[in-house]
Amino acid sequence: MSTYTAEIAWALKPGEDFAKGRYGRGHSIAFDGGVTVPGSASPHVVGKWAVAEAVDPEEMLVAALSACHMLTFLHRARLAGFTVAAYRDRAEGVMAEIAPGRQAVTRVTLHPEIAWTGAAPDPEALAGLHHAAHEECFIANSVRTEVVVA
Incomplete structure (x- = not known):
């Protein structure tokens, strides 16, 4: 079993009014490898109280x-004997209402663009590699969100 950690830190700033919901949602997210990134609530959720430049x-x-x-x-492509030179994805998540007053990210669509060195898999083999990757992905196995490869 493996354990993964993240430390989230937020503090009320002078002049903000917590009781009235008038406070910044910006915070820091520190990962166990030493990287810290700025975090925030989504601007789609809290508007001006979000930090648009944060994650x-x-x-x-x-x-x-x-x-x-x-x-x-x-990993699956390597095991199948293919060599990937570059991989880029423009993933897109969709938030939808799942019950009155409840929302969730209900669908994530991946748009991978792959450059190969040497022989590339045919469409059927490529689909098989994506299927295997989806079945083995720890994160996909951890969520109920529909994940689609376009």
């Missing part, structure tokens, strides 16, 4: 699914 939880979920799929795909 929000919904974006992190989409990025985690995309990165996990990519890393697993690279």
